[in-house]
Amino acid sequence: MSLTEKISQIIESKRSLFTSVSDQIWEFAETRFEEFHSADLLCQTLISEGFSVTRGVAGLETGFIGSFGKGSPIIAILGEFDALAGLSQQAGSKSFNPVSVNGNGHGCGHNLLGVGALSAAIAVKEYLEENQLAGTVRYYGCPAEESGYGKTFMARDGLFKDVDVAFSWHPATVNAVMNSTSNAVIHADFKFFGRSAHAGAAPHLGRSALDAVELMNVGVNYMREHMVDEARIHYAVTNTGGLAPNVVQSEAEVTYLIRAPKPDQVRDLFERVVDCARGAALMTQTKMEFNIQGSCHNLIPNLTLEKVMQQHMQEFGFPSLTDSSIDFAQAMYATLTEEEKQSAAVAVGKDMARRLAERPIADYIVPFSGKVSFMSGSTDVADVSWNVPTAQCVTSTWAFGTPFHTWQVVAQGKEEYAHDAMLLAGKAIACTAISAIENPDLIESAKRELTETLDGETYESLIPLELVPPKMMLANK
Incomplete structure (x- = not known):
């Protein structure tokens, strides 16, 4: 047989x-x-x-x-x-x-x-x-x-x-x-923190986190002309800061997937995306933090x-x-x-x-x-x-x-x-x-x-050492 x-x-x-x-x-x-x-x-x-x-x-x-x-x-x-x-x-x-x-x-x-x-x-x-x-x-x-x-x-x-x-x-x-x-990929979340205010009565007292998300997305979109052809960047707004238009959004969040053919290329693109987020925070006088959620080679x-x-x-x-x-x-x-x-x-x-x-x-x-x-x-x-x-x-x-x-x-x-x-x-x-x-x-x-x-390259995970898988057991129960 x-x-x-x-x-x-x-x-x-x-x-x-x-x-x-x-x-x-x-x-x-x-x-x-x-x-x-x-x-x-x-x-x-x-x-x-x-x-x-x-x-x-x-x-x-x-x-x-x-x-x-x-x-x-x-x-x-x-x-x-x-x-x-x-x-x-x-x-x-x-x-x-x-x-x-x-x-x-x-x-x-x-x-x-x-x-x-x-x-x-x-x-x-x-x-x-x-x-x-x-x-x-x-x-x-x-x-x-x-x-x-x-x-x-x-x-x-x-x-x-x-x-x-x-x-x-x-x-x-x-x-x-x-x-x-x-493509290699890095997946990261970007959170912006501003200050809420009455959008009609006192908009000058507010700082919009949603504006920061929008400005970051615009900045990243302008990157597309200046990256290798095979690269891909996608995003989804996961927190718009609320449903009331007359409240300046004090927080907002966007998640990104950044892809490129090589690990060093995706690292470089990711740093440029982070810079766009930093720039958006500066323009809106908000604070920004990001967290890598995962990655692969x-x-x-x-x-x-x-x-x-x-x-x-x-x-x-x-x-x-x-x-x-x-x-x-x-x-x-x-x-x-x-x-x-x-x-x-x-x-x-x-x-x-x-x-x-x-x-x-x-x-x-x-x-x-x-x-x-x-x-x-x-x-x-x-x-x-x-x-x-x-x-x-x-x-x-x-x-x-x-x-x-x-x-x-x-x-x-x-x-x-x-x-x-x-x-x-x-x-x-x-x-x-x-x-x-x-x-x-x-x-x-x-x-x-x-x-x-x-050809001499060695494996180094794109996931930071401090990142650990989420614990979901309590949610499952």
């Missing part, structure tokens, strides 16, 4: 377990640092499958590590399970239909992500056990990827120092091995591991699709705007886009390209990739063209094809991990590549 056949057999024998855990996490839909039920379910599943579990790692209440085996090599498999606020949606619905108004929803598929990674870890564990192989497999339960950067806290605290190689994946609309880098790809993962993905292929799956995917595709459809078509080419418009689930494996691509978003997997060779794949959990962070993603979170794609990712990761365990030269080659790519 080949490796792919063996791993497929192991994972398929536990399909009902994996789909049940994924669907339960979909129901929990817990956001950053509050994933208590999701984390507990994953921990209990790991324990029942023979893993030892350490909870509360790196100060993260919902962070944990499940471990099995002894000695080297040490394989890390990364799992996520956080949802997004404001994306509540009925599963299986063909139109926007929230379960609860402004409720949470798995709009990035992390209910699938965490369990696909779980299936890989369990498959590697069973393979090690059955073949009496030395080595350790660890499942890293990583909270708050969407906003909070759980893996960055783990990396800062050295939890990957003894790991040899790491693997992850992400839900998507195609099946492919990732070979890309990304840019992603470092590893061609050595990616080639092996690609080979295994091709051997598996995508599972056969049922008529009901195709019908539902067509309904999802029909909800997209023409602009969204055209954007998706550009990514796959005209011929493939025409095919997928008729049958909108990508049931093929994208050929591997040795050319490194760039994604303008960010991921805290990046901080792992600076410390250990890391490979990732994506699989077709959603209909072609489905935009990330939308109700359509949530609606598809329990579909049969989503489960199939989730387990395809688990199988590909498990096979790649076992290939690394059985081939020490592969691990050494991956480590050499990482050293060469970094």
Whole structure:
């Protein structure tokens, strides 16, 4: 029996377990640092499958590590399970239909992500056990990827120092091995404090914190002409200081995400944003304070591991699709705007886009390209990739063209094809991990590549040492 056949057999024998855990996490839909039920379910599943579990790692209440085996090599498999606020949606619905108004929803598929990674870890564990192989497999339960950067806290605290190689994946609309880098990011809050007054009777006695927020935003917007093309800066006003226009706002707050391709570039941009905030405070005679909420580095790809993962993905292929799956995917595709459809078509080419418009689930494996691509978003997997060779794949959990962070993603979170794609990712990761365990030269080659790519740079977390993850247990109770 080949490796792919063996791993497929192991994972398929536990399909009902994996789909049940994924669907339960979909129901929990817990956001950053509050994933208590999701984390507990994953921990209990790991324990029942023979893993030892350490909870509360790196100060993260919902962070944990499940471990099995002894000695080297040490394989890390990364799992996520956080949802997004404001994306509540009925599963299986063909139109926007929230379960609860402004409720949470798995709009990035992390209910699938965490369990696909779980299936890989369990498959590697069973393979090690059955073949009496030395080595350790660890499942890293990583909270708050969407906003909070759980893996960055783990990396800062050295939890990957003894790991040899790491693997992850992400839900998507195609099946492919990732070979890309990304933007680094710093997330920070800026608070302004002024003086309230009657805006009609005595405005001269007031100092508007909201004016300071507006002036800061204007200053940052003027920066956009003078930064590298790949950089991104986004903001949201999180506290306007009240709802009464006849009261000068004594406090106001804005939160910022600052992105750039390299850590030193994002640090420089962040300092310029801070200067804009200082200038706004001076102009309005208010006081300003800022706090970094989180950050992550840019992603470092590893061609050595990616080639092996690609080979295994091709051997598996995508599972056969049922008529009901195709019908539902067509309904999802029909909800997209023409602009969204055209954007998706550009990514796959005209011929493939025409095919997928008729049958909108990508049931093929994208050929591997040795050319490194760039994604303008960010991921805290990046901080792992600076410390250990890391490979990732994506699989077709959603209909072609489905935009990330939308109700359509949530609606598809329990579909049969989503489960199939989730387990395809688990199988590909498990096979790649076992290939690394059985081939020490592969691990050494991956480590050499990482050293060469970094070219003398070393990892230094962008999160300040004094920043600790928030404690949410009391709020949860």
